[in-house]
Amino acid sequence: MKYALLSDIHGNLHAFEACLAHAKAQGAERIAVLGDLVGYGAFPAEVVTRCQDIQAQGGIVLRGNHEELVQTHSVNDASASLSLGGQTAQWTHDQLSPAQRFWLEILPLTACEDSVLLVHASADAPERWRYVEDERTASLSLDAAIQDPAVRYVFGGHVHHQSLFYRGTGRQLMRFEPSPGVAIPTPKHRHWIATVGSVGQPRDGNPRAMYALFDSSAAKLTFHRVAYDHMAAARCxxxxGLPEFFAERLETGR
Structure with a gap:
């Protein structure tokens, strides 16, 4: 089975559609959206509708921290409004129908199948939205996930960059720096944990969208970067009327 792994769409419909089209061309058989469908971008309702269609067609959609942020109790929290995400939360909340907000609220935090645990942030405490950004935090997430002996892989998002860690014969995790478009053998006799990057808001100085493709039959993981009309997304x-910073971030990838 070839899984397209997409995370952190952030209301960027231009990037989302480009990644979905790219994944289809790569032979993706199932779509998994790993949270943060909304926030920052100009098309939250359209992205949610697209994700609802994906779920209806047998895809997987998880809840991220921005799905929580747009709920009424978070939007009205003064501390939330001070965060970057909080600056667009009220606007995003108002763009969504009550049915869409309810659907976001009941999305699961994790999904597990085919030796894979999917999560937005960290598997050791999905609801706390911890960042998996180094060997220590990756190890905490992986250790929690492999309490289920069937799990060999953990795939998440949240950190807006692409990374891969694996555990060899010892307890220490090793970091592997992926190259876009290059399939990486990920044999099941090891444990692996990866962050798939952000579709809708890259932050590494490259505006191209990010996602990954996992071939469970061949045990290979490929990270992709996809060019799209990021200038049009910024213009939208x-x-x-959203903060200028979020438009500039799409233009520069920072």
């Missing part, structure tokens, strides 16, 4: 952020 401005036209929506």
């Amino acid at each position: 952020v401005r036209e929506a």
Whole structure:
């Protein structure tokens, strides 16, 4: 089975559609959206509708921290409004129908199948939205996930960059730096944990969208970067009246 792993869409419909089209061309058989469908971008309702369609067609959709942020109790929290995500939360909340907000609220935090645990943030405490960004935090997430002996892989998002760690014969995790478009053998006799990057808001100085493709039959993981009309996406952020910073971030990838 070939899984397209997409995370952190952040209301960026341009990038989302480009990644879905790319994944289809790569032979993806199932779509998994790993949370943060909304926040920052100009098309939250359209992205949610697209994800609802994906779920209806047998895909997997998880809840991220931005799905929580747009719920009424978070939007009205003064401390939340001070965060970057909080600056767009009220606007995003108002763009979504009550049915869409309810659907976001009941999305699961994790999904597990085919030796894979999917999660938005860290598997050791999915609801706390911890960042998996180094060997220590990756180890905590992996250790929690492999309490289920069937799990060999953990795939998440949240950190907006692409990374891969594996555990060899000892307890220490090793970091592997992926190259876009290069399939990486990920044999099941090891344990693996990866962050698939952000579709809708890259932050590494490269505006191209990110996602990954996992071939469970061949045990290979490929990280992809996808060019899309990021200038149009930025223009739509401005036209929506959202903070200028979020438009500039799409233009520069930072």
